[in-house]
Amino acid sequence: MPDAPIEASGLVRRFGATVAVAGVDLRVGPGRVHGMAGPNGAGKTTLLAMILGLVRPDAGEVRLFGRTHAADGARALDGVGGFVEAPAFYPYLTGRANLALLADLDGGGARDRIGAVLELAGLGAAAGARVGGYSVGMRQRLGLAAALLRDPRLLILDEPTSGLDPSGRRDVRALVARLAGEGVAVLLSSHDMDEVEDLCDDVTIVAGGRAVFDGTLAELRGRAPAPAFRLATGDDPAALALAADVPGVTAEARDDGLLVRAPRERLDAYVIALGRAGVAVRALALESSALRGAFFALTEGADA
Numbered sequence: 001m002p003d004a005p006i007e008a009s010g011l012v013r014r015f016g017a018t019v020a021v022a023g024v025d026l027r028v029g030p031g032r033v034h035g036m037a038g039p040n041g042a043g044k045t046t047l048l049a050m051i052l053g054l055v056r057p058d059a060g061e062v063r064l065f066g067r068t069h070a071a072d073g074a075r076a077l078d079g080v081g082g083f084v085e086a087p088a089f090y091p092y093l094t095g096r097a098n099l100a101l102l103a104d105l106d107g108g109g110a111r112d113r114i115g116a117v118l119e120l121a122g123l124g125a126a127a128g129a130r131v132g133g134y135s136v137g138m139r140q141r142l143g144l145a146a147a148l149l150r151d152p153r154l155l156i157l158d159e160p161t162s163g164l165d166p167s168g169r170r171d172v173r174a175l176v177a178r179l180a181g182e183g184v185a186v187l188l189s190s191h192d193m194d195e196v197e198d199l200c201d202d203v204t205i206v207a208g209g210r211a212v213f214d215g216t217l218a219e220l221r222g223r224a225p226a227p228a229f230r231l232a233t234g235d236d237p238a239a240l241a242l243a244a245d246v247p248g249v250t251a252e253a254r255d256d257g258l259l260v261r262a263p264r265e266r267l268d269a270y271v272i273a274l275g276r277a278g279v280a281v282r283a284l285a286l287e288s289s290a291l292r293g294a295f296f297a298l299t300e301g302a303d304a
């Protein structure tokens with residue numbers, strides 16, 4: 001069996017008295033999109049930085065396609081592209097010139113790929129403008145273009161859609177899905193469980209420097225509590241009483257209506273029961289998705 005794009009075990013990293021990462025294992029297979037989610041300060045960026053060889057672990061080992069930073073030096077990053085935190089560029093140079101500098105450092109065929117990666121990242125039109133004038137989203141796109149210059153088989157992205165507007169997020173998600181379809185392994189961190197749900201095959205949820213969940217998206221869904229909905233009716237006390245009669249549905253009164261927890265098919269039964277009982281449904285909106293519920297259940301109370 002060929003070596004996995006990422007095989008990391010027992011990773012630990014301290015900063016003074018702070019234990020940023022307290023013993024994490026991670027495996028990412030080819031063509032998989034692996035999400036790393038967790039609250040602020042959970043240790044996501046430190047983990048990605050250790051995997052990219054930017055931060056040295058106090059304990060544990062990272063193997064990228066079987067190579068280690070300690071034994072293989074810069075060669076450990078052959079076939080690996082990515083960035084942690086916001087990607088940095090020269091503001092007085094154009095996007096294209098910044099990529100040309102990086103391509104010269106990388107060598108190989110990187111120079112020939114500049115035009116193509118600018119297009120892929122949706123920056124074709126802005127390639128000739130100085131980076132100093134770029135928006136946060138455009139810098140993010142340039143970071144992605146830079147990561148793609150290396151024609152990676154493994155892409156490591158720290159919050160790649162932060163700072164992007166909805167259409168930018170959609171573009172980046174489509175690009176990640178397309179690359180994964182071509183066999184590229186992608187490890188990305190995200191605060192957005194909807195994005196993780198949309199994009200990822202596998203998920204590691206980190207809290208307080210530990211992996212509190214590591215598995216497939218389907219397994220995470222299996223652990224998820226029922227989603228929550230906000231419900232406004234013509235008669236909340238009657239609706240509350242009716243909820244007790246529908247199996248699988250729980251409801252509680254809130255200042256602005258009711259909060260109802262139920263799997264979707266049970267929710268349908270409840271809404272039909274409300275109609276039959278003459279209770280008007282004025283508004284029904286998703287408050288928290290099942291996956292967000294799982295995220296909160298796993299990370300609440302963790303020392304993050």
Ligand SMILES: Nc1ncnc2c1ncn2[C@@H]1O[C@H](COP(=O)(O)OP(=O)(O)OP(=O)(O)O)[C@@H](O)[C@H]1O
Pocket residue numbers: 015018019020038039040041042043044045046047
């Ligand atoms: N260079 C550093 N020096 C000191 N402490 C650090 C350093 N880098 C990270 N930390 C600390 O390590 C912990 C984990 O930080 P990290 O940035 O890895 O978390 P994160 O999950 O990426 O958070 P966020 O979602 O806010 O980006 C935090 O308590 C942070 O303050």
